[in-house]
Amino acid sequence: MSHYYRLVVSCPDQVGIVARVSSFIAQQGGSITEASQHSDLETGRFFMRYEILADSLGMSAEALRTSFEPVAAEFDMQWSLVDTQKRRRVVLMVSRESHCLVDLLYRWQAGELDCDIVGVISNHDDMRSLTEWYGIPYHHVPVDPANKQTAFEQVQEQIDAARADCIVLARYMQILPPSLCERYAGRVINIHHSFLPSFAGAKPYHQAYERGVKLIGATCHYVTEELDAGPIIEQDIHRVSHCHTPTDLVRFGRDVEKAVLARGLRWHLEGRVLIHGNKTVVFS
């Protein structure tokens, strides 16, 4: 895989941003292999993402960062510049439903997800054997209703010990406490098994069945304190009919959940998802 520096920027929109940034990169000899921009006309905010061939620049990411700082300051940018050789560290959290875990582990091994999966945390012990077959540490942290605070302190310790850049709730089925939502803001990705905002909360497939909808869906979103209400990264649907029982909906839903979570996570890892208030810009 080629080696890139990835520059991701958001700032107030004004004339000359692209000129300034692209000129800066050109002056260093940087070859841009992928470029995306977006101007939000409603809020007047500008977003951009560049992939720059590392070998085309005669400097480290660190050095590039230092020399970019004045440009960033000039335009009041929120920005990051990452070296794609430094892989993101991801922790997966699961409960008893294995489909998302199986799917992510497979994609990771197949090279589809540019990250290191550095641990799996679960409130059950069921997925240990599978996880360890992939050579990944498994942490069983039971969550007892009477004892949630202690459990989530352990979860936090595991996440911090693993130095995780990103936490994926791959059908974790427990609600993260506000303290964790805040601590890892913008870094926790959840898969919700409905087409949000329809059927937020518990048992969405049963809700969908009761309402008699003709399509079910899944939603990948960032976790915020308000349940199932964070910025949406990706959604997809599957057609259903009167023939299908709630069990069928759950089965179809598994396929949608896997696909939507994998796409959302991939885009997040590649720096393609920029949070903008309670929405996202996705340079997919």
Add this chain to the structure above:
Amino acid sequence: MSHYYRLVVSCPDQVGIVARVSSFIAQQGGSITEASQHSDLETGRFFMRYEILADSLGMSAEALRTSFEPVAAEFDMQWSLVDTQKRRRVVLMVSRESHCLVDLLYRWQAGELDCDIVGVISNHDDMRSLTEWYGIPYHHVPVDPANKQTAFEQVQEQIDAARADCIVLARYMQILPPSLCERYAGRVINIHHSFLPSFAGAKPYHQAYERGVKLIGATCHYVTEELDAGPIIEQDIHRVSHCHTPTDLVRFGRDVEKAVLARGLRWHLEGRVLIHGNKTVVFS
């Protein structure tokens, strides 16, 4: 087009219904060209729909109906037997958005909708020229907030004068009063411009934009007294991204609305939609 008798049945499920009905038809020499059944295991209700080649039977629909009555009584059936040569009479109701009207008139002329469109009712006069180009009577019934009751009495008169079997709210944008919902129960089809139950009520595309969803949709449903809550016939979606403004969502939505309403209406006219509580069985 071939000439069929269409038998549509729902009744409490029990052993022997299909045997009894299919034997009855076979005894008359009836050739079944399309057959659909569904057993709802949760409610114990059975649904069926047969298309029988009229020429294969030596009798009129009326005579067939008479001879079927004892079978229907035996199984406590809700049923209908229609002659497809007798076309359904449809009234379209529109406001100022023309896309669904244009689409339905085209499909009707192209022979995709097996009905007579016997009138268009609108609270504005904008669509008169188009409607009359297709040779269809246009009734302008203004709806003044101060004067809704009178307006809907006129609407009712027009529907009754047209002897309409089916009323289509093709983006009518007015809420039918409960009296009309009740009078024409199971015969009024609406297109709602969201993926229900998300974004019921007004301005769904703007709601969708605000929430930052990645798919928008439309829902075709039977009208009941509770707004946007009737049995769903059909739904579909269109993918959107951060690039798209509310105006884009409206534009994409028009295509989804047209497609979903046309499918829903076609299935309704062909007797493929059976209402089951607040849900539908659709033999599409």
Add this chain to the structure above:
Amino acid sequence: MSHYYRLVVSCPDQVGIVARVSSFIAQQGGSITEASQHSDLETGRFFMRYEILADSLGMSAEALRTSFEPVAAEFDMQWSLVDTQKRRRVVLMVSRESHCLVDLLYRWQAGELDCDIVGVISNHDDMRSLTEWYGIPYHHVPVDPANKQTAFEQVQEQIDAARADCIVLARYMQILPPSLCERYAGRVINIHHSFLPSFAGAKPYHQAYERGVKLIGATCHYVTEELDAGPIIEQDIHRVSHCHTPTDLVRFGRDVEKAVLARGLRWHLEGRVLIHGNKTVVFS
């Protein structure tokens, strides 16, 4: 899971088939939980599939078969009546691409595929560990171009020793010899990595890239002697753009292949796929 007898029939169409079959079942007290019929008007052939609750009948599948024989003879039926408690035996054949294998093993373990996977045959040894983790025997049968006949004799021995009802080419990448195509006719399912008939043969994603198509696809079909030309069971597609390299197409394609093969195999195992000349009737 409930216990069913599954009756699948095809025969020349005539008046009275459904009446005769459904009456036969009703006379035995049989409760039909799912019924599908199709009349092909072009060829005059009739197809049907019934699921009958085993407990509603006071007899074994064997006894039911015996008593159904006169009915079958009367209408010149091709038919089968299987007891769903007797699970089908499936052999998977793979090469080096693991995505379909991983997907099918997961679905099988999750109970989505109603069968026993009784062995995996591969021309490479790569998938042994994964296969054996699932407790399934792995047979490495190298295929040397100079020695194909011997290899396929071994393959045949393994299939026969496993008493396989169904063979799935889950990206096997070798062409089965005509003798095996004939021996297992109607029982070998392949996944082809294009939207057939486009891009039959080798390297379809590269062909698709060269042609500049905007959608790629995959096709699940029965294997016949003519390469990639057997009856199609299922197809699906994925949208691509100028941004995507052949590598991206291969990656998207893996997801389509997995989904299409899993659906096709599931339907085959449930007796939902009836071969009709070089086409299929799929009661999905």
Add this chain to the structure above:
Amino acid sequence: MSHYYRLVVSCPDQVGIVARVSSFIAQQGGSITEASQHSDLETGRFFMRYEILADSLGMSAEALRTSFEPVAAEFDMQWSLVDTQKRRRVVLMVSRESHCLVDLLYRWQAGELDCDIVGVISNHDDMRSLTEWYGIPYHHVPVDPANKQTAFEQVQEQIDAARADCIVLARYMQILPPSLCERYAGRVINIHHSFLPSFAGAKPYHQAYERGVKLIGATCHYVTEELDAGPIIEQDIHRVSHCHTPTDLVRFGRDVEKAVLARGLRWHLEGRVLIHGNKTVVFS
């Protein structure tokens, strides 16, 4: 609608193109509202498209063009800079199938297509009334097999008299002679009623039915001398099953054709489609 200058460029890729172009625009005070770039790594060609708010620049498109010329020369660009207030002139060509014509005229009137439709040419007189209802001149140019050359000379005269920028074969069903393909290269858009490269040539829905495919499609492409082989702009599909006759396929296909052609034409008119050999870059 806002007023833009649209700059579309393709050239050999090298470091500094974006910097040079965006700096040029920033120096004039130009506010870029939409920007797209693509580097084809295989061929080393670079593509870009900018929408610039006209009011942010203190000059006409003509003046901007003149001052951009040295930049274009420096990078060996193929380029255009259009003023979106100057609407493209489009001629539609049809035969007897009206669905694409009805759809395009509706979208044009609804403001979805940023162009003037300056004429409809047909080898039949059937669509005259509809076309004239929209206030558009209709030219009936019969095409007699014995007399094709004369007919296409008349077609060319009409196109030239209309000063058409773009010609849309909206189910024209006649093959354009090579002379016209060449004369209007890159400006003639066709809708083919199959998922190319499957089922090129005549009667694709019947070919699809014979092959038993489970999805049918449509393809919008630029016309070249080689039949149905030009650069593909857009494709889409519709699911079909054994239930569907060739007539059903034709009916489903109409909806796909309309949608695909409308999207392709819209993108072409907005300068979003860049031809690259026999493929396209589509900044949709």
